[in-house]
Amino acid sequence: TQLLEQSPQFLSIQEGENLTVYCNSSSVFSSLQWYRQEPGEGPVLLVTVVTGGEVKKLKRLTFQFGDARKDSSLHITAAQPGDTGLYLCAGARMDSSYKLIFGSGTRLLVRP
Amino acid sequence: DSGVTQTPKHLITATGQRVTLRCSPRSGDLSVYWYQQSLDQGLQFLIHYYNGEERAKGNILERFSAQQFPDLHSELNLSSLELGDSALYFCASSPQLGEQYFGPGTRLTVT
Numbered sequence: 001t002q003l004l005e006q007s008p009q010f011l012s013i014q015e016g017e018n019l020t021v022y023c024n025s026s027s028v029f030s031s032l033q034w035y036r037q038e039p040g041e042g043p044v045l046l047v048t049v050v051t052g053g054e055v056k057k058l059k060r061l062t063f064q065f066g067d068a069r070k071d072s073s074l075h076i077t078a079a080q081p082g083d084t085g086l087y088l089c090a091g092a093r094m095d096s097s098y099k100l101i102f103g104s105g106t107r108l109l110v111r112p
Numbered sequence: 113d114s115g116v117t118q119t120p121k122h123l124i125t126a127t128g129q130r131v132t133l134r135c136s137p138r139s140g141d142l143s144v145y146w147y148q149q150s151l152d153q154g155l156q157f158l159i160h161y162y163n164g165e166e167r168a169k170g171n172i173l174e175r176f177s178a179q180q181f182p183d184l185h186s187e188l189n190l191s192s193l194e195l196g197d198s199a200l201y202f203c204a205s206s207p208q209l210g211e212q213y214f215g216p217g218t219r220l221t222v223t
Contacts, residue, residue, distance in 0.1 A: 033211065042114065042202050042214035043155070088155065092210075097168035099145060100204075100212060102155040 003027055004091055006103030013079055014111050021074045021106045023089035029101075030094035032065055032072045037086040037105075079110045115139065116205050116215035124221045130191040133218045137184055137205030143167075144186040145212060146178055150199040161186055193222045 005024045013019055023032070031050045035043035047056050049065035049072060056063045060083075062075040072089055086107050090100040115138035125131055137144050146158040157170035161180035172178075175193075180186045190197060198221050204212035 031210070035214075040200075040217075040219070042116075042204075042216050044114070045211060045213060048211050090155075095168075097160045097162075098206070098210065099157045099160050099168050099170065100147075100155075101157070102147075104154050 003101050004089060004103035006089055006106055008106060009104065010107050010109075012109040012111065015080055016078050017110075019076050019079060019108070021076075021087055021089075021108075022071070023073065023091075023103050024071045025091060026070065027091070027093070028069050029091035030069070030098070031092045032069070033090045033092070033100065034063055034072070034074055035088040035090060037088060039086075043088055076108075079108075081110045081112050084108055084110050114213040114215065116203060116213055118201075118203055118215035118218050120218060121216065122219050122221075124223065125193060126223055127193055127195060129193050129222075130189065131193065131220065133188040133190070133201055133203075133220075135186045135188070135203030135205075135215060137186070137203075138207075138213055141205035141207050141213075142184065143206040143212075144180055144184070145204045145206070146186070146188050147202045147204065147214075148199050149202060149217075155202070158188070190220070195222050198222045 034046045037043040052067045052069045054065045060077045089103040092098040117136045142163045158172045160168040178188045200217045202217045204214045
């Protein structure tokens with residue numbers, strides 16, 4: 001059962017365009033994390049959002065956690081070729097472990 | 113560099129064999145999580161250890177086991193290997209029960 005649905009699965013855009021990646025669930029998460037992964041490497045943590053409605057900015061990346069803590073979005077402004085990669089959202093459940101449940105990922109290609 | 117180290121980087125072995133993957137968490141982190149990443153399943157949680165004790169299990173096969181040692185490093189043991197066990201195996205560490213920092217992974221190929 002895929003608890004976190006990520007969309008779109010693939011995105012190919014021109015440099016300078018804006019994009020949004022969505023991460024949706026019917027479950028409530030205590031926190032949600034966004035990672036970026038390069039081929040053959042481990043996921044790199046970009047941001048953690050904890051509070052419903054929270055918005056965090058990381059340079060050209062804007063992350064939002066839904067009010068009900070069931071969904072999140074990642075918006076990239078003026079995408080650059082260096083943004084190319086696999087973006088993963090991961091939710092942590094409010095239990096004794098905080099193990100992460102990962103979305104299926106969004107593969108982004110930014111063309112020069 | 114996340115501060116999490118994993119060895120070996122690559123591992124090629126035959127079906128039926130047993131391998132051990134090693135993970136050293138970031139300095140001071142008490143939690144170690146193991147994940148498996150395959151093309152068709154994405155990143156899947158296997159097991160979590162906190163300060164030497166097992167905290168949670170995911171869909172980990174009975175052929176797989178793990179432990180965390182007093183110095184907090186962890187090992188994931190995979191036995192009776194099958195072709196379908198070929199995947200990337202990641203460990204992640206966390207200071208308590210929060211953000212997780214991933215290692216570079218071990219690519220396991222079972223032939």
